[in-house]
Amino acid sequence: MTAREPVRVGDIASFDTLIDARSPAEFALDHIPGAINCPVLDDEERRIVGTLYKQKGAFEARRVGGAMVAANLARHLREQFAERPAQWKPLVYCWRGGLRSGAMVNWLRLVGWDAQQLAGGYKRYRGHVIEQIAQLCPRLPLVVLCGATGSAKTRLLQHMAQQGAQVLDLEALACHRGSLLGAWRGRPQPSQKHFETLLADQLQRLDLAQPVFIEGESARIGRLSLPTQLVERMREAPVVELQATLQARLAYLLHDYADLGEDRQALAQLMAHFTPSLGKETVARWQAWALEGALAPLFGELMALHYDPHYARSHARYFRQWDARTVHQADDLGAPALQALAGRLLDR
DSSP states (O other), X not given: OOTTSOBOGGXXXXXXXEEEOSOHHHHHHXXXXXOEEOOSSOHXXXXXXXXXXXXXXXXXXXXXXXXXHHHHHHHHHHTTTTTOOTTOOEEEEOSSSSHHHHHHHHHHHHHTOOOEEBTTHHHHHHHHHXXXXXXXXXXXXXXXXXXXXXXXHHHHHHHHHHXXXXXXXXXXXXXXXXXXXXXXXXXXXXXXXXXXXXXXXXXXXXOTTSOEEEEOOOSEETTEEOOHHHHHHHHHSOEEEEEEOHHHHHHHHHHHTGGGGGSHHHHHHHHGGXXXXXXXXXXXXXXXXXXXXXXXXXXXXXXXXIXXXXXXXXXXXXXXXXXXXXEEEESOOSHHHHHHHHHHHHHO
16 A cells, blocks of 8 residues: 555554544544544643634644644654554544644654555544444344343353354443443443444444344433434344343342442432332432442342333333243353353354
């Protein structure tokens, strides 16, 4: 590939390093998977240049911004790029493949590296993400795994993946366990755009000639929305239901949701969300248990009074093949039992 040929999204894998030259805030919002952030302007510098452009015009903005860009490029050459060999082949992008990535590419080429610029930049890649989701989701050979709260569906999918199954783990991509209590402590959810980027990246890796196992989800996971095309495909797919005993489910929840007891005040505040549907008396009892760290009775009543009734009502309406579902019983959700169940599911 010569320097004059435009580099497309499909060419990304042929480069040694993918460099995002945008600001840290832009990178945090979304970026191409595998990219490293080497900004030519940081967030504050970008704000200053933008203000100068509006108040004093393009020349003054470029004069001041050029000095900032030169200083940042010098720092990257001393630090991030200091140990790169002469044969290093980086690909650089910014918002639209314009000034910022162009400046970095020019300097890297002056050093002697075969640096290239991604045509259309992040904006082009974002279009690629939207196209991939729209094209691939309707073709997914999905098998949907359902089960009441605490049925260890995510753990079962992980065991299936370890045994060679194709699994699309939406909750892992969304950094959320999928219910009101599903937030992971210390792990914020990605932006909507980055969630879609991660999803598209996973979709492209799937063999559409083989089944893809997925957990039955609603249209939202935490604050993130699933693409409409994926929701519709899930609703049409065949369903496997895991029916675990109450005792097994409670044991699983006490293990996998134990982190909720680390901030008892926050857990008690979450219980207030159930007041409109279950009343003040029930919620007051749950808040008292939360503050005491009494998770067993709290989780037991959450399942009995909220999650299980909701599950029974919603799934028959939501999944079009619910009546034809395959059912598997479980009285043990420990790792050996789930590993064995994963094997039986895949054998069938």
